[in-house]
Amino acid sequence: MRKVVILVMVIVGLFSSIQLVKANSQPKLKKEDVLYVQVYRLNGETRSFKENDGYEEVIINKVVNWLNTASPSEEAIELELTKTPVVSIMKLKMKNGDVAVIEPAYNCVAENQVKTCTIADGEVLYTRNNKKVRLKSLALYDWLLVGWKYESVGAPKDELLEETLYTRYFSYLDETYADFIMCPKIDKVERKNGDTRRHIVHASALNYSAHHGDAPYDRIHITLTDTPENGVKITQVTIGKGISDKESLIQCRRESE
Incomplete structure (x- = not known):
């Protein structure tokens, strides 16, 4: 009986080794x-x-x-x-x-x-x-x-426009947030009191330092007003820590929402 058990263990071990080698051959x-x-x-x-x-x-x-x-x-x-x-x-x-x-x-x-x-x-x-x-x-x-x-040649026009707007508004942020430059998006723009010259803007981006994949991304959310008399005024800044892979892919337009 002991010999049978040993034989079974050897066979199982060999099978496991074969499976491991096969798995490791995957590039x-x-x-x-x-x-x-x-x-x-x-x-x-x-x-x-x-x-x-x-x-x-x-x-x-x-x-x-x-x-x-x-x-x-x-x-x-x-x-x-x-x-x-x-x-x-x-x-x-x-x-x-x-x-x-x-x-x-x-x-x-x-x-x-x-x-x-x-x-x-x-x-x-x-x-x-x-x-x-x-x-x-x-x-x-x-x-x-x-x-x-x-595959499209270059980024779509709406994506380039979002990047341009985010760059303009990003310059008003404190240097504390200097790392949040990856995959910028203008999430929402609304008129302030219905005025076509005055807007409330909601923007977001990821922290560049996480792009090597060592840690999950953090995401910044910025709310601001943009008016002729006062220019750009940041009204709220929040940081979402360690967002999911799916959220980061959506942020970077690599997965549908």
């Missing part, structure tokens, strides 16, 4: 490690998304999140493809000089000494440091093939 990236993402099609179309562009950084974060949350595929990794359709290939340039490649995965069938390969729907190959991993991610797959072409 994980930190968004702050990526310098830029470049996508190009074999017909010559190309586009880059850079880390130092505030709007394009959001797109890089989206790609990294898809990669990190993709699930492993059990299908074989085809290493020799003689003929491939015109598809997109993505390169992620890291700040340490590494280059990772994401490309569509293929399913191949050999029949009568002829090998036929077709793109595997919803699956990609991730290569870094000569190691290939096949992953399942429909969102990443769709974006790799066509989604990147339809």
Whole structure:
């Protein structure tokens, strides 16, 4: 009986080790490690998304999140493809000089000494440091093939207008709040006593120091009046400590409210 118990424990241990190795093979990236993402099609179309562009950084974060949350595929990794359709290939340039490649995965069938390969729907190959991993991610797959072409160029006009207004009002704040410059929003503007020249403004932003992800964001809420006779007057300032990830994504327009 004791031998049976030991044997079962060994089998369980081996199975757990296999599962652990398999889990550890899943690629994980930190968004702050990526310098830029470049996508190009074999017909010559190309586009880059850079880390130092505030709007394009959001797109890089989206790609990294898809990669990190993709699930492993059990299908074989085809290493020799003689003929491939015109598809997109993505390169992620890291700040340490590494280059990772994401490309569509293929399913191949050999029949009568002829090998036929077709793109595997919803699956990609991730290569870094000569190691290939096949992953399942429909969102990443769709974006790799066509989604990147339809990303907006630069921030929308309404977002730029909000940033401009927030910058104007931010200058009236005490230096105590100097860190609250990330993802500024004008949450609400209302006329004061119905006058089109006098307004009450509600604005918000996140603290920049938390953007590395070491701690949750804090959020500032500012209420002010803007009138011809008195200019800008701050009437209320409150700080929300440690807001949720969902709230911070909404603040930065990365998730729908």
